[in-house]
Amino acid sequence: MDTDNLSVVLHAKGDLRLEQRPIPEPGDNEVLLLMHSVGICGSDVHYWQHGRIGDFVLKKPMILGHEAAGRVVKVGSRVTHLKPGDRVAIEPGVPREMDEFFKSGHYNLSPTIFFCATPPDNGNLSRYYTHNANFCYKLPDGVTYEEGALIEPLSVGIHACKRAGVTLGSSVLICGAGPIGLVSLLVAKAMGASQVVISDLSADRLSKAKELGADFVLAVKREDVPQELARRVEGMLGGMPHISIECTGAESSIQTAIYATHSGGVVVLVGLGAEMTTVPLVNAAVREVDIRGVFRYCNTWPMAIAMLASKRINVKPLVTHRFPLEQAVQAFETTRQGLGVKVMLKCDRNDQNP
CATH class of the missing domain: 3.90.180.10 (Medium-chain alcohol dehydrogenases, catalytic domain)
Structure with missing residues (x-):
């Protein structure tokens, strides 16, 4: 032995x-x-x-x-x-x-x-x-x-997209093109999202996102104003996204996700940042934008294995x-x-x- x-x-x-x-x-x-x-x-x-x-x-x-x-x-x-x-x-x-x-x-x-x-x-x-x-x-x-x-990081993307209700024809904003943002992109497209825009500070990560199937990439800077970024997302998609998946945990990025999301839509918070975060809660409330949390995943491994085996996700x-x-x-x-x-x-x- x-x-x-x-x-x-x-x-x-x-x-x-x-x-x-x-x-x-x-x-x-x-x-x-x-x-x-x-x-x-x-x-x-x-x-x-x-x-x-x-x-x-x-x-x-x-x-x-x-x-x-x-x-x-x-x-x-x-x-x-x-x-x-x-x-x-x-x-x-x-x-x-x-x-x-x-x-x-x-x-x-x-x-x-x-x-x-x-x-x-x-x-x-x-x-x-x-x-x-x-x-x-x-x-x-x-x-x-x-x-x-x-499958472990992929499961985070699966759980996030399920919590968000991604389905055929969904338009999606993903904030952050790190590993979790990228797997969320792969899963959103596999679940039927028609258009996905992904944002990041890094040009290299945005290039990888484009390679993996992002319809639009949004280069952001730390000093960008969230409301302005939301308007840029709307311009790219031709309308506000139904769903935003926030993968950075950064306060300004969470604000962007809320401002960008279509009234009646969903924001899913995947990234973990500061315990106390200032967000435009009233903006979300009066537009009936649901804010949902994600903690790891559950019941995702069989689905992930099936998606990998069928080559639906690479x-x-x-x-x-x-x-x-x-x-x-x-x-x-x-x-x-x-x-x-x-x-x-x-x-x-x-x-x-x-």
Whole structure:
């Protein structure tokens, strides 16, 4: 049996280390996975740089990583739907109890949920990792490990578009062309949006958005006035968008989304910014613009796998950098500097392919 379980461990703010951890044994309802591809998320970098996200504070060393896919190498005694050799995508949020949120299908809102790489729970950026088998989803032959890992950010886009009610003929504004804005773009188009305009500060990110199917791109500057940006969006689309999906968390961007959205439309807040934010609430209220929140996702992995297997969605262009696990610190630095879109770490020494 292999004894190498190299893991990426955050010890404290700014203190990221590569170290060996024991290879865990799977519990009765768990599987042991040889990890293959793990994407670096902005939240991983935020914990590294700040030691916390909101109320989630790092108090002890934590393994990072939650965008992941791997291969089953051992199954627990009660696991019947998976076997060694199966390739799986991992849903990182696992409810710990059958509470009211679990029963109503909103298990992502359970206050006691386990979630990879959210203090105090360890993530899966390691050579070997155990996870609840019910939250490991078998990948079809035509879906790669990297696509499996990208189901996690893709799920944010799916959940956001479902919350927004994107449907045939919808016109959509997406604020922010980072990884979450880009997957929201892919999902909105797949769900039937007729026109999508996406905004960002970065010309490179807008170029990637155009490549992925955006109908219009809007270059913004930090000093731009939200009402003016809203008028520019209306001019591009020939009318105000039915739906705005805000992926930055920036106050001015949330204001733009509200001003831009058609009366009777929906604004979905995906990006997390300051706890207290000034927004034109009365403007939204008198125009019956619904403002809806998004917290991660739920019940999205089967849909995502079906969309990837049918080639309705292509997430492959999102991966711009790849590093072996041994170069994790360099990979994190690449992400921190905002280079590329998605940085992928390759955890299997014998298989560095996508």
